[in-house]
Amino acid sequence: MTGDTDTGTGTFAGALARFRQDGDICHLTQAIPYARTFGFTCETDAQGLLTVARFRDTTIGNTILPAIHGGVLGALLEQAATLHLINEMRVEALPRIINISVDYLRPAGPRDTFARGRVIKQGRRIANVRVEAWQDRPDKPVAAAHAHFLLG
Amino acid sequence: MPDTPPAPRGSAPPSPRGPAPFADIIRVFGTIPHCRALNMAVEDVARGEGTIIAPYDPALVGNPDRGVLHGGVVTALLDTVAGLVVFSVIPEGASTATLDLRIDYLKPATPGLALRARGLVTKLTPSVAFVRGRAFHEDPDDPIAHCTATFMVGSTGFTTSGNGEGGGNGEGGGTA
Numbered sequence: 001m002t003g004d005t006d007t008g009t010g011t012f013a014g015a016l017a018r019f020r021q022d023g024d025i026c027h028l029t030q031a032i033p034y035a036r037t038f039g040f041t042c043e044t045d046a047q048g049l050l051t052v053a054r055f056r057d058t059t060i061g062n063t064i065l066p067a068i069h070g071g072v073l074g075a076l077l078e079q080a081a082t083l084h085l086i087n088e089m090r091v092e093a094l095p096r097i098i099n100i101s102v103d104y105l106r107p108a109g110p111r112d113t114f115a116r117g118r119v120i121k122q123g124r125r126i127a128n129v130r131v132e133a134w135q136d137r138p139d140k141p142v143a144a145a146h147a148h149f150l151l152g
Numbered sequence: 153m154p155d156t157p158p159a160p161r162g163s164a165p166p167s168p169r170g171p172a173p174f175a176d177i178i179r180v181f182g183t184i185p186h187c188r189a190l191n192m193a194v195e196d197v198a199r200g201e202g203t204i205i206a207p208y209d210p211a212l213v214g215n216p217d218r219g220v221l222h223g224g225v226v227t228a229l230l231d232t233v234a235g236l237v238v239f240s241v242i243p244e245g246a247s248t249a250t251l252d253l254r255i256d257y258l259k260p261a262t263p264g265l266a267l268r269a270r271g272l273v274t275k276l277t278p279s280v281a282f283v284r285g286r287a288f289h290e291d292p293d294d295p296i297a298h299c300t301a302t303f304m305v306g307s308t309g310f311t312t313s314g315n316g317e318g319g320g321n322g323e324g325g326g327t328a
Binding site for chain 2: 013034035036057058060062068071075076094098099104
């Protein structure tokens with residue numbers, strides 16, 4: 001599938017090209033099957049890019065509380081870190097994650113979760129990114145992470 | 153996992169209640185919606201260690217150019233197996249929640265292959281369980297990722313009995 005007939009299953013390179021054309025980073029989440037499966041998308045607010053996990057029943061890890069699975073929160077933080085890296089710098093390929101350290105701060109309830117990343121250091125080959133995720137208020141984070149990525 | 157002790161060294165005082173029967177732990181994990189979404193299954197569980205498996209699924213790909221599974225699948229498997237092995241050592245009915253999880257991605261998963269995660273409780277204290285884990289396809293000594301995780305014991309979190317018993321101090325946020 002190419003051009004206008006592409007419904008979002010195209011390659012990452014194609015999505016990156018579309019993002020460079022019109023500045024809409026949502027092309028990237030739409031090109032990532034995992035992101036589509038679990039409702040990851042993006043928005044822009046006054047502070048810039050937000051990566052959003054729209055609530056899906058399939059992300060529940062605790063049916064009693066209920067709460068979103070720690071794996072999904074980790075995935076959201078990793079996805080947000082990647083998107084913020086791509087958004088802030090020119091990369092021609094998907095940055096490859098080296099490691100991530102996730103702190104789980106509060107149970108994440110069955111509703112939308114937001115994440116924002118900050119590039120702390122961008123070297124020639126390595127980038128360090130910090131990310132926080134929250135639901136109701138940014139100053140009440142449900143999880144936070146720092147991660148290293150290999151560039152290029 | 154030859155680089156870690158074979159069994160947890162519990163410094164917790166002897167509890168009047170032992171861990172939940174392994175069959176109960178496996179059954180409860182089978183009811184977790186996200187674990188079902190990833191088609192996870194418990195391969196083995198013993199006191200302080202265990203293995204889970206998830207099949208390859210194109211819907212869970214994170215790099216569409218290479219067909220490699222999203223890091224979130226590895227994270228979910230490692231978090232889940234870590235929670236599983238914590239339940240195998242804490243008293244039945246006690247709750248637990250992930251405090252932190254640090255993952256090193258050693259190499260990409262191979263497209264098309266099922267993913268396994270194995271966890272080991274390295275230390276149990278009255279409040280905290282320390283776990284190491286690794287993700288791999290067939291050979292645990294050829295890992296895709298390894299992790300260290302800590303779990304709050306007796307927090308607001310997951311229980312195998314599902315009655316929500318536990319301290320309810322609001323700390324910890326992970327749920328597996």
